[in-house]
Amino acid sequence: MYRTLIPTVIAFLSLSACSGDVEEVDSYDPARDYFTFANTGQFVTDHLALDLNVDFEAQELRGFAMLSMRRLDSAATELVLDTRDLTIASVAVLENGSSASAEYRFGETHETLGTPLHIAMPEGAGERFELMIEYNTSPQSTALQWLPPELTAGGKHPLMFSQSQAVHARSWVPLQDTPAIRITYEATVRTPESLLAVMSANNDPLTPRTGEYHFDMPQPIPSYLLAISVGNLYFAPLGEDTGIYTEPELLDASVYEFADTQAMLEQAEAMYGPYDWGRYDLLVLPPSFPYGGMENPRLSFITPSLLAGERSLVSVIAHELAHSWSGNLVTNATWRDGWLNEGMTSYIESRLMEVIYDVKRVDEERVLMYRELLLDLESVPEQMQALAPRLDDTTSEDFQGTIHYSKGQLFLEYLEDAFGREVFDEFLTSYFKEFAFGTITTEQFLDYLDLNLLSQEGSPVTREQAEQWTYQPGLPEGVSIPQSENLDAAAAMAQAWAEDKVGLDEIPFADYSPQAKIHFINSMPADLDFEKLAALDAGLGLSDTRNAEVGRTWFIQVATRRYTDAYEQMEVHLNRFGRSRLIAPVYGALATNGEDLDLAREMFARARGAYHPLTAAWIEAGLARAED
Numbered sequence: 001m002y003r004t005l006i007p008t009v010i011a012f013l014s015l016s017a018c019s020g021d022v023e024e025v026d027s028y029d030p031a032r033d034y035f036t037f038a039n040t041g042q043f044v045t046d047h048l049a050l051d052l053n054v055d056f057e058a059q060e061l062r063g064f065a066m067l068s069m070r071r072l073d074s075a076a077t078e079l080v081l082d083t084r085d086l087t088i089a090s091v092a093v094l095e096n097g098s099s100a101s102a103e104y105r106f107g108e109t110h111e112t113l114g115t116p117l118h119i120a121m122p123e124g125a126g127e128r129f130e131l132m133i134e135y136n137t138s139p140q141s142t143a144l145q146w147l148p149p150e151l152t153a154g155g156k157h158p159l160m161f162s163q164s165q166a167v168h169a170r171s172w173v174p175l176q177d178t179p180a181i182r183i184t185y186e187a188t189v190r191t192p193e194s195l196l197a198v199m200s201a202n203n204d205p206l207t208p209r210t211g212e213y214h215f216d217m218p219q220p221i222p223s224y225l226l227a228i229s230v231g232n233l234y235f236a237p238l239g240e241d242t243g244i245y246t247e248p249e250l251l252d253a254s255v256y257e258f259a260d261t262q263a264m265l266e267q268a269e270a271m272y273g274p275y276d277w278g279r280y281d282l283l284v285l286p287p288s289f290p291y292g293g294m295e296n297p298r299l300s301f302i303t304p305s306l307l308a309g310e311r312s313l314v315s316v317i318a319h320e321l322a323h324s325w326s327g328n329l330v331t332n333a334t335w336r337d338g339w340l341n342e343g344m345t346s347y348i349e350s351r352l353m354e355v356i357y358d359v360k361r362v363d364e365e366r367v368l369m370y371r372e373l374l375l376d377l378e379s380v381p382e383q384m385q386a387l388a389p390r391l392d393d394t395t396s397e398d399f400q401g402t403i404h405y406s407k408g409q410l411f412l413e414y415l416e417d418a419f420g421r422e423v424f425d426e427f428l429t430s431y432f433k434e435f436a437f438g439t440i441t442t443e444q445f446l447d448y449l450d451l452n453l454l455s456q457e458g459s460p461v462t463r464e465q466a467e468q469w470t471y472q473p474g475l476p477e478g479v480s481i482p483q484s485e486n487l488d489a490a491a492a493m494a495q496a497w498a499e500d501k502v503g504l505d506e507i508p509f510a511d512y513s514p515q516a517k518i519h520f521i522n523s524m525p526a527d528l529d530f531e532k533l534a535a536l537d538a539g540l541g542l543s544d545t546r547n548a549e550v551g552r553t554w555f556i557q558v559a560t561r562r563y564t565d566a567y568e569q570m571e572v573h574l575n576r577f578g579r580s581r582l583i584a585p586v587y588g589a590l591a592t593n594g595e596d597l598d599l600a601r602e603m604f605a606r607a608r609g610a611y612h613p614l615t616a617a618w619i620e621a622g623l624a625r626a627e628d
């Protein structure tokens with residue numbers, strides 16, 4: 001995923017609620033996935049076959065999931081799968097050509113984890129078997145958003161898309177929903193005839209639009225990378241192995257904006273070894289897609305808020321592409337190890353951006369990243385500031401901000417600085433090769449780092465120093481603080497203008513990069529009066545910006561400073577975008593400025609119908625926090 005306001009994992013568990021016994025602090029097992037009910041020590045899934053009807057009227061998927069499974073523990077008599085809001089019609093165990101229906105029951109529903117499905121294994125079931133489950137999803141599925149035509153770009157056809165990460169695949173497929181298990185999959189998907197289905201699989205750009213589509217995913221993936229979308233989607237190529245799916249209304253703008261995707265792919269291969277997934281395509285979704293991007297393999301799902309018309313926000317594409325190595329190829333074992341996905345990816349994103357664009361632009365983005373990280377470190381509780389935090393029932397906080405992303409990136413930059421770029425690139429390339437299509441913990445990463453770099457004679461970094469990054473709060477010594485002359489100049493200009501040392505017409509705002517514009521806005525002193533803000537807004541056209549990130553930055557300031565003249569345009573911004581990063585902090589600033597909590601609630605009530613349920617839930621949680 002691209003940097004969000006919210007962590008990958010939305011809420012932490014009460015362990016006693018899911019395991020049923022009293023947990024001692026010392027019983028915490030960092031290698032255990034606390035976000036699944038599945039008994040993966042006894043059974044594992046190798047392959048999934050889906051046969052689904054897409055019903056826009058009922059807002060449900062209906063059909064069959066067949067899981068090819070192995071029994072690891074011959075004494076095990078009960079198999080537990082993850083589900084959420086699924087209706088199960090039947091469960092059968094298929095073995096050696098014969099089928100036997102199996103007894104099943106739902107366990108108790110947990111707010112974060114959904115509902116465990118307990119399946120009794122028939123006596124005499126062997127080591128390998130297939131589980132056939134007939135089921136349907138519900139309109140409340142947390143993974144699926146069903147958009148009516150008016151919330152699409154074209155306005156004539158409905159559109160549906162999934163967002164499975166982190167724990168939502170279980171709300172559209174009954175399965176072992178943990179990154180520790182990798183599966184291959186195939187699917188048959190039936191849709192209204194005029195629409196096209198795409199998945200995180202082998203989409204064929206030339207497939208005829210028949211309303212029945214077949215998919216194969218031959219590379220094993222964790223369940224959070226299962227993805228589907230159905231809509232009035234069309235394809236346009238970007239390069240030999242890259243292209244775009246989106247509604248026809250967004251196709252030209254998307255092709256222009258993301259023209260460098262093929263070059264990014266080739267560059268990433270040159271740096272970190274072969275791209276192992278076949279094609280790399282983008283799916284540009286309607287505004288309600290809750291993230292910047294989601295790295296669904298072969299087909300990244302992308303927010304349309306990147307369509308700035310100037311290719312200024314395409315680091316998100318570099319990020320999702322980079323996940324093809326860090327995350328999709330080598331996957332975090334549990335969500336606690338999420339920095340292995342996101343920190344590594346943010347680091348590679350920067351490296352790709354440096355080659356495709358230039359180092360100055362990357363430095364600008366790094367300065368903004370560092371500023372956001374420092375803000376997060378002020379608000380995130382210490383025990384959540386480690387790269388690999390303890391997720392357990394002593395943690396009530398549900399918020400890690402950008403720490404997995406940005407602190408992770410800084411850790412890898414620190415290692416690169418210490419060992420030199422050439423050595424560190426070799427290390428990463430061999431790391432991806434070593435753990436390809438595997439799942440690893442922070443401890444396995446540290447061991448591999450230790451073996452290949454830290455324990456080498458004359459190593460400039462000790463294991464203890466590396467562990468400071470992974471297990472301690474804050475930022476360790478030796479972090480290299482990002483610098484950008486362009487941004488320094490923009491900050492100095494903001495200061496000089498605030499002190500009336502330069503006039504508005506002397507600010508070269510139109511020539512600034514979007515990153516410099518953001519930094520300028522963030523550098524305005526806190527005590528600016530209303531007239532100054534009004535003059536600035538009128539002079540620079542801030543409230544009318546078409547750049548989503550510049551708008552985000554400006555409207556956070558508008559809300560924080562109660563610059564009410566721009567509230568109307570602020571509400572336009574809140575309705576134009578559905579990506580949580582762009583709007584949740586604006587609501588948050590409005591709700592906490594001391595005057596406008598009720599107004600924030602009203603604006604949210606007017607806009608929420610167009611938001612994704614996850615985005616709506618996060619904003620709601622922010623408003624509830626503001627009340628306390």
Ligand SMILES: [Zn+2]
Pocket residue numbers: 001002003295319323341342345
């Ligand atoms: Zn990501």
